Amino acid sequence: MRIIVPNATGGFADICARLVAAKLTEAFGQQFLVENRPGAGGTLGTAAAAKAAPDGTTLLAVFDSHATNPHLFRDLPYDTLADFAPISPLVRGPLVLVVRPDLGPNTVAELVALARSRPGAVNFATVGPGSPARLLMELLKIEAGIDVTMVAYKGAGLALGDLVGGQVDAMFATVPSARSHYRAGRLRALAITSEHRSAIAPGVPAMSELYPGFVAEAWVALLAPARTPPEIVARLHAEVSRILLQPEMKERFADQGVEAAGGTPAQLDRWIRAEIERWGRVIRERKIALE
Numbered sequence: 001m002r003i004i005v006p007n008a009t010g011g012f013a014d015i016c017a018r019l020v021a022a023k024l025t026e027a028f029g030q031q032f033l034v035e036n037r038p039g040a041g042g043t044l045g046t047a048a049a050a051k052a053a054p055d056g057t058t059l060l061a062v063f064d065s066h067a068t069n070p071h072l073f074r075d076l077p078y079d080t081l082a083d084f085a086p087i088s089p090l091v092r093g094p095l096v097l098v099v100r101p102d103l104g105p106n107t108v109a110e111l112v113a114l115a116r117s118r119p120g121a122v123n124f125a126t127v128g129p130g131s132p133a134r135l136l137m138e139l140l141k142i143e144a145g146i147d148v149t150m151v152a153y154k155g156a157g158l159a160l161g162d163l164v165g166g167q168v169d170a171m172f173a174t175v176p177s178a179r180s181h182y183r184a185g186r187l188r189a190l191a192i193t194s195e196h197r198s199a200i201a202p203g204v205p206a207m208s209e210l211y212p213g214f215v216a217e218a219w220v221a222l223l224a225p226a227r228t229p230p231e232i233v234a235r236l237h238a239e240v241s242r243i244l245l246q247p248e249m250k251e252r253f254a255d256q257g258v259e260a261a262g263g264t265p266a267q268l269d270r271w272i273r274a275e276i277e278r279w280g281r282v283i284r285e286r287k288i289a290l291e
Helices: 012-028 040-051 065-072 108-117 132-144 156-165 175-183 230-244 247-255 265-285
Strands: 002-005 033-036 058-063 084-099 123-127 149-153 170-174 188-192 217-225
Touching (some): 012 058, 040 058, 058 065, 156 175
Antiparallel strands (some): 058 217
16 A cells, blocks of 8 residues: 655655554554655656556545646646545645744734835745745735745745745745744744634734735645545545544644644545635736746
């Protein structure tokens, strides 16, 4: 049994998939192995899963890019919706808007005021055209009517390192990657992208307090190839749902700055469709393309 993860070892989806794989191994009594297939914005591993035999022996752990790639790639080697059978959401977690402390702003409103007073002068680190770091910045540009300079990085770790070092001014980052920095005062956390304030980032305001509806989450979900027998999907869903309710798993996910996000296959299907539609509008409006 294998779970294909279409990004590199150590990434957000990889960590979550390995936690679930270990528990599935216990539940089924046979080894569930995580197979990393990074490349082409997650499309290489996703294509491999789409072509796999629909017998339950190959699963796919997808994340944010699964919903944005249909708008960024002209010819995907798979159909994002038709070629997969949803099993279950795994985790969801907000991102946090962080700035270097000497930039000045203590709130999102102050950051927006700074950006308006100096168009193009504030530099935002981004990671890939379809990443949450990029899309959330584009959404903020739309909501706040500001002009900032994007600085593209090949990885979130590199971007965060330069932000801490003062080479760039701000970015949207995952909570676990930024938490130690803003707790130590190396960065300043201005807002979190959850619907409300969250225990994941105590004391940090929600973006929606200033811009209603400004809500976004990093997420990971489990899929199977299309035409996987319904009874296999149902068994996998039942076991994953049970795993996500375990206190140990909730604690492990909390350490990653996310929450277990169980749900039915139908709910996952609706979630993915809504994400495709939502970010498609942003990508089209901002004319975002692969660089």
